[in-house]
Amino acid sequence: MRTEMTNLIILENWLLPKGRLELRITQTEVLQLIARHFKHGERIALGVQSSEGSFLPCMRHAVDVQVVDFFQLDDESLSFVFEGVQRLKVCETHPVSESLWQAKVRRLPDWPEQGLEKEFKVLSRALEYFYQTNPDISELYSHVHLEDANWVSQRWLEVLPIIDQDKLHLVNQPDCSEAMSFVLKMIIEQQIQ
Known part of the structure; x- marks a missing residue:
């Protein structure tokens, strides 16, 4: 399977396809990434922080996301709503800054549709x-x-x-x-x- 590069933000929270997560963002490099996401469609993925002892900073699972909304908070910072698009397998990562990574990922197929039994x-x-x-x-x-x-x-x-x-x-x-x-x-x- 083909691998691709994406920007990766690592969190403690899990987000899966079609799920939504609101995050308060204050890091300049992440705000710049979100601006590029809106302007040029630059890809963003969210990954889950890895436990100690792993050679990756995140779990092997991540999710490709889109930013679907944003708000200015009372303290003048910005809060963004991310929506999961597709599951990804993280193959390798490289730090860009303290809060941002570049990751080589492979897209995983969505679960097939299934009614609720x-x-x-x-x-x-x-x-x-x-x-x-x-x-x-x-x-x-x-x-x-x-x-x-x-x-x-x-x-x-x-x-x-x-x-x-x-x-x-x-x-x-x-x-x-x-x-x-x-x-x-x-x-x-x-x-x-």
Whole structure:
């Protein structure tokens, strides 16, 4: 498979395709990158910070993103809303600055479309409740896709406190089936406790 170069911002948060994440940006080089993204379509990817002992500064999973909105905050800084576009595999990285990297990546195929089976409808209802109780997250979305198993499972993977290696394993699967089963088991276990 062909590799390509992209700009990479490394975070503690996970973002997956069709997910949204709001970030307050203050670093000059990242603000300049976002300006080039708007003007010339320069690519940006978000990666997840790696645990110690890895030769890469991020997990091997990243996501190609687009900036879909921005706001000026009370302190005059800017906040940007990023939306995940496509999964990427990070092959190698090179630092540009303290907060920005260049990465050689390979595009990964999207999970195939999958309807929400009856046994997983509880995950959709639970996600809807999660958004009602977390309006700061739900306000990022103009429309939620609670009938789409891919969308529901990826939103859960973004917010659930799962160790990064488990998330990495789940997002590297060929479809969302294992992620849906994992999230369902986790939610059922939480209700029992």
